[in-house]
Amino acid sequence: MTDSRPSASVGGLPGPDSQHYPDVAPFGSLYAALRDAANTAGYQLRVDPHRTIGWHRTGAWAEQAPRDVNVVMGSRSRIFTIQFSLRQTILAAGSTDDLHAVVGSLHLWLGGASLRELGANWPFVRFGELSEARERGDAAEIAALKWRQMQSSTARHLADLHAFIDAAIEEPRLRALFPTTSHSTLWFSRTTDWPYTRDLPLVTPLGEARYQVRERDGHLHEPTDAAQSVALILAALNTPSEASPN
CATH class of the missing domain: 3.40.50 (Rossmann fold)
Structure with missing residues (x-):
């Protein structure tokens, strides 16, 4: 040896x-x-x-x-x-x-x-x-389970996101994305494994069930409620993006 x-x-x-x-x-x-x-x-x-x-x-x-x-x-x-x-x-x-x-x-x-x-x-x-x-590698199962865990979580950093999560989880196209958070800001990935895609808007809670959606080009939408924030994310899904998946 x-x-x-x-x-x-x-x-x-x-x-x-x-x-x-x-x-x-x-x-x-x-x-x-x-x-x-x-x-x-x-x-x-x-x-x-x-x-x-x-x-x-x-x-x-x-x-x-x-x-x-x-x-x-x-x-x-x-x-x-x-x-x-x-x-x-x-x-x-x-x-x-x-x-x-x-x-x-x-x-x-x-x-x-x-x-x-x-x-x-x-x-x-x-x-x-x-x-x-x-x-098991089932992307749909992974995304759905992550949404359910976030919806039922009592974690402090998710408290102000609950209204948005409740609205988003009812929309199949959002439910198919993988959600994650960083400093209380929620973002979405089209993949469930690293490296996550970063071509979709971010959602930041402002308190009292109000949210601000930021596009990946830096554009900030006016603060709005959970339903309208979901609508903004859905609109982004219909917009072709040239952003790198990294």
Whole structure:
């Protein structure tokens, strides 16, 4: 077995805390420790430094397209937080203090296991109904489920959008789009997987069931109610766009 331990001065970045991570610190980085653990377990598993520069030594990344996994170490206590992705979309996540559980779950997911198989073998992994729909790959089911989840959600950032969502979900052409939010602004994608399309207007709540629709060219419509905002989005669906899907 080759020594996969990097120099302690890699990139000048802080390395694993030896108090909380005595099994990782001697390797100088999480990815090197995971490589060693994978080799010991007999797994053909390539693990690389995390793609975020600041986490090169305390994070790790592994890929078997179209799947990938990100792992990050906790800074104040021993914990490994893991995200399991399919086609660049996170489907499951979980945390454990067991380095061997990290390696085992990576190996299983990248080897093609289903979400339910992953969760059954590694109970710390969590996923929901939307993730299972994404795994099945039914775009209509994914969009419909996301609309229902947003409609029933009590999340604070969605509170002022509920009147619009209630109106939009009654319109089949909007219901077929994938809705998502950023800073309380709702936007739509013609695809349910990343990269999402960005050629349709955005809807920003103004309070008291009033909304402002912004076209992708920056044009702002006058504030209006939920029904009229839906009408503006529907009009945009009928307008050819030269916007890039990215």
